[in-house]
Amino acid sequence: MENLEALLHGFTIAVTLPHIVLMIGGVLLGILVGVLPGLGAPNGVSLLLPLTFGMQPVSAIILLSSIYWGALFGGSVTSILFNIPGEPSSVATTFDGYPMARDGRPTAALATAFGSAAFGALVGVVLITLLASWIAGVALAFGPAEYFAVYFLAFSSFVGVGGSPPMKTLVSLAIGFAIAAIGMDTVSGSVRLTMGIDEMVKGINFVVAVMGLFGIGELLIAVEEELHAKPVSSRIKWREVFQTVAGLPRYWVALLRSAAIGCWMGITPGGPTAASFMSYGIAKRVSPRRAHFGKGEPEGIIAPETADHAAGTSALLPMLALGIPGSATAAVMMGGLMIWGLNPGPTLFIEQKDFVWGLIASMYLGNIVAVILVLATVPIFAALMRLPFFILAPLIFIVCVVGAYSVSNSYLDVVLMMGFGVLGYLFKKLSYPLAPLVLAIVIGDKAEDAFRQSMLMSQGSLGIFFGNALVTTLVLAGFALLLVPPILRLIRHRPPPETIE
């Protein structure tokens, strides 16, 4: 009940004219970056980050999270209408969404996608409303050792169940940690890993990495695959929208299952992409209508879309309650929180009540705004996709350069971004996951601090990680996540799955 009161208070913060304007603007920008290949939710949020420095934290987070919702929806539009996923997390939507649209039912395909997406997001937000403050309450008692154990658990789940080849995930993750260590060491003040370049003392900003890895990398992949937009009609028939949405409850089993998978993958940082693939895969295995999958089966749209949005939303739960982002975009937002001077984690729920509940309330509203706006603007954004890619690509490139530069007015950042771009291209080609790298850059320092503080407390004994029941459980769970999947695979003698992140 206490949560409900706090939520109502949150609504009084979220439902003000300036915030609703920010929401609408954010959602529209989000749809735009979601629709454009090469620009996605992580870039969109990073691009606007420098513009939020002068804002109130509540307004800033409402803007950034709205971009996130918009981008999640926008990615599905191009998946369905053009067979081009605008976002990595909407790749699975193309499997059934595009065939359905091609067979003359684009409105039904879009409405199914948005309807189930809204349901997934709703489940995610309700979960946050109910659980976030409780988890934060538990986490208040955490010491550095418990924190390190939680970080360890999060990173293990990436390696163990993230869906990419485990050793590639591990390399990606460890590179992120190494990058986070560059520059001034927060504990001792000594300078690390600058390779003799003075400017590196300030470290490598995660925005620069995101711009390169996701922006330039994706752009290179997009030109290489020579995306040809073969559009189907993008006219929206509103009657069909309502009919389709009214028919969705018939698929309640698929909806609930996919939402559960999505929430699980969002909270343990698997991220929306892994969630949508996993949900589609499971639906294809267990659905009674599995024979129709790939030919425009509604369940084949419901499964990835619900999971995608449930994961995207619930990725904010660990970010708010524990300071561990559940997806690459959540990681960027958390970086923003730290820049605005907030300390992500359980203390937020005590010291920044307005911020937390304003954000949660805005998530309910933002998703409703997103559904309405995305339906209303489908024809406009579909027209944008007809612009030739050779004009779009240099423009997107310029946007990334400006974005990387404006983070800290540094030309070195632009050069670094190019390097990250090439790395992003190679990693995407070879199915190395990118999200762990970004996550590790953002929370690497915190994880290291937690480790070193625990070591100080225990005078250098690793025993502190088995000091009490809670921390032991967390550490053992981490090891289990890390070791069980490869052992199972060895038993079954199957090569690791190669999925795209």
Next chain:
Amino acid sequence: MISRRALEVTTALLTGAFGATVAVSSLDNGIGWSAAGVESGTFPFLTGLIVLAGSLYNLGHGWLRGTGIAVRRSDFRRTSALLLPAVLYVALIPLLGLYGASATYLFGTLRFQSRVGIVRALVIALLTAVVLYAVFERMFQISLPHGLLGAMFDL
């Protein structure tokens, strides 16, 4: 034509070299335990080792299992057609400033790669520079680099 094996091996060598560099240069900061706690090189040293070990595994795995073609000749041409002008663009920024370089880059790609008419290419290029200037310098008060050329005009 680039085989998947070659690409896997190159990437693993790149990441491995990075890991080794990180591990070696962390030694300067000291690794292990001192009176002040865990020394500041320890954590990066360990991550460097993990990167190195993982890269070695990926190297072997990529060498043994990597089959087929990763990048076809035509793919490679298209990717370089985007990347090379982009690199040139970034190299031009210190000289021409961000606005000048952006306009030049856009004009160049539109005119010479996509065969857009001179007038149209010029309009798109200049318009983009003006919009960038209006949004960043004016609206958000974020100063983007003006380059040597800009410095000459200012003085």
